[in-house]
Amino acid sequence: MIQFLKNIFGDSTPKEESFSALGVDMHSHILPGIDDGSENMERSLELVQVMQSLGYRKLIMTPHIMSDFYKNTPEIIREKLALLRQAVAEAGIEMELDCAAEYYLDEGLLHKLEHGEELLTFGDNYLLFETSFLNEPLNLREAIFKMRSRGYKPVLAHPERYTYFYGKFDALVALRENGVLFQPNLNSLTGYYSPGAKEYAERLIEGGLVDFLGSDAHGLKHTNSLQKVFNSKYLSKALALPIRNSQL
Template sequence: MLVDIHNHILPGLDDGPKSIEEAILLATNAVDNGITHIIATPHHNNGKYINSSSIVKEAVNNLNKELSKKDIPVEIFSGQEVYFYNSIVEDLENDLLTLANSGKYLLIELPRNHFPVSTFETLYKILLRGYTPIIVHPERNTVLRKDKQKVYDLVNKGSLVQITASTLLGEHGRNLKKYTIDLIKHNLAHFISSDAHHHVKRPFLLNDAYQYVQKKFTENQVTYFSENAKHVILGTEFQPMLPISFQKNT
């Protein structure tokens, strides 16, 4: 069982595949990566796309039907990549989708160019309700990029962090690659996922990323990432490795 928890595989909903044919090609690419379970996470509330839970669920059903017709051995589950906004907490019970609809993990994207002052407070409220926020690709937020200690603070206060396979593999430059490696070294990365959008331009790359982790770190580290992703699909809790601060005295 290999799970990808962040990708844009559903056709026509966002900047992912434009057609069902493109979605099938992307699913085939996932299978080539050994992936068996895909949590589809279309953009939601990011200023460009709104994908309510009913829209996502219908698209997931349609794609699963097409995949089983074509005997492509991968199953799609519903989710959203929720762009951060202050009233996330109020929408948790009705409008927002947890990953794999398990009622536990919520995928959250922070703005690119700033770190909202309400971030910690909002995440705290989400945690109080019994949900676990997963912050996606911190390396794309300019504030977190400059200040890794802020990532430590987020994790220390109960959020989890997902890094992107292509970034770890160096596709977005050496600096960002090093950034994601540093997060792994400080136990501040809990998941690697594809953020796949297109079978050629932004494919899954999960297999390559796991192989890289095995070479650069250990087999145990690969197991940690893949087991954590399994917990997300099951909606079960796990014990994250203790985060290591970037400040020497803490």
């Protein structure tokens, strides 16, 4: 009957027209020339302007830190942040800018945790991390334990994209029950990455298993795709959850 009425009158789910309800994006690669995101300051300024037009008031930018590829440090990241803040101010763009990092779960991260090295976090000591998309790390739970024992609140970036959880949704839920917060990518709601990522993002939302929503913007291809997210009924469902972005 519900579907019959929708066919006649249309889906009454309210359509979002901006991300102002989120206000803050806590996962992007907009700092210039530091990873596989924005290649220069000109592009970074363009991305900041686009994010502003999408309704964001604050960007917490999170460059990759990976032992083998992106050997960024807090000092390098903060230096880039200062340069972008200056450029944004000179361009007259009203946007609050901050930084953290997206840590790849490798031996380098474990070393930093074991030796108490500074890790860049956001908000209430939230630590954003990612893993291989294909293979579950053997040390996943060990790393989570070390993060939590050090006082960090681990946030798993784009949990819907890890194919090693496909067909094992309960294992993903178990991670959250073990204290890991979840941050799906908004573009997953459009099928941008894969049908599997879209399905799992929707399942996480349906289950109320979402703590943050991130753009994961690397360039204009991602921000352009964000426009399509407004057509997803799952965006309104996600925003009805106690998402923490606006608290940052």
